[in-house]
Amino acid sequence: xxxxxxxxRQHTDYSQQALAQQVGVARQTINLIENDKYxxxxxxxxKIVWALGTDLNTLFWEERxxx
Amino acid sequence: xxxxTLFTRIIKxxxxxxxxxxxxxxxxxxxIGNTALLPLLFLQMAGAFGTILATAWQLRTETxxxxxxxxxxxxxxxxxxxxxxxxxxxxxxxxxxxxxxxxRVQLWALIRxxxxxxxxxxxxxxxxxxxxxVGSGQTYSSILLQGRNLLGSLVAGGGWTVIMLIIALRRIKxxxxx
Numbered sequence: 001x002x003x004x005x006x007x008x009r010q011h012t013d014y015s016q017q018a019l020a021q022q023v024g025v026a027r028q029t030i031n032l033i034e035n036d037k038y039x040x041x042x043x044x045x046x047k048i049v050w051a052l053g054t055d056l057n058t059l060f061w062e063e064r065x066x067x
Numbered sequence: 068x069x070x071x072t073l074f075t076r077i078i079k080x081x082x083x084x085x086x087x088x089x090x091x092x093x094x095x096x097x098x099i100g101n102t103a104l105l106p107l108l109f110l111q112m113a114g115a116f117g118t119i120l121a122t123a124w125q126l127r128t129e130t131x132x133x134x135x136x137x138x139x140x141x142x143x144x145x146x147x148x149x150x151x152x153x154x155x156x157x158x159x160x161x162x163x164x165x166x167x168x169x170x171r172v173q174l175w176a177l178i179r180x181x182x183x184x185x186x187x188x189x190x191x192x193x194x195x196x197x198x199x200x201v202g203s204g205q206t207y208s209s210i211l212l213q214g215r216n217l218l219g220s221l222v223a224g225g226g227w228t229v230i231m232l233i234i235a236l237r238r239i240k241x242x243x244x245x
Binding site: 017024025026027028029032038040041043044 | 086087089090091092158159161163242
């Protein structure tokens with residue numbers, strides 16, 4: 001699960017629409033990403049982290065489950 | 068966001084996409100388009116093959132031609148219905164607006180639909196007159212001004228405008244800022 005929504009709400013005053021406009025995608029796409037229903041390309045991930053002023057690890061890193 | 072090229076504009080216009088044609092939308096449209104294209108190709112081949120067979124069996128040419136036209140029409144309408152359903156199911160054609168923008172956007176949709184309806188009515192009238200004129204022995208202008216034809220075109224144009232307006236207004240969705 002990515003932390004886009006959590007970071008956006010806690011550290012910025014961007015709405016989904018505002019973030020979508022900043023990044024250049026539809027609001028629907030941001031909503032799908034935040035709900036883990038769509039895996040964005042690396043290019044789009046980078047645009048999101050640049051718009052939110054953070055890095056890839058903060059928003060998208062997941063620890064692999066250890067067996 | 069993908070660069071706005073003539074191709075992306077055509078795709079947006081064809082599928083009725085409002086807003087940016089981003090990677091998610093493009094990916095889904097590609098999938099929907101491929102799903103529609105493959106059966107369409109096979110059915111087109113089947114229709115052509117059936118027409119060749121019917122011709123070889125020396126069936127009436129007029130019957131074969133009419134059957135081929137109807138077959139193509141049914142295939143075309145089925146594919147268009149699938150495209151409309153698939154795109155609508157993913158909400159790709161929805162135009163999201165804030166409560167403050169809604170009235171203005173609805174008014175714009177009304178104006179654009181009325182202009183499109185007027186264009187449709189005029190084009191329909193000119194084309195249907197052309198079809199009636201071929202082989203009729205009358206002048207084009209006399210058929211153009213016939214009351215029955217004018218009324219038919221107005222009814223067709225009016226019906227088309229109403230349907231397009233309903234579709235355009237249904238696509239406008241109010242979204243609250245999150």
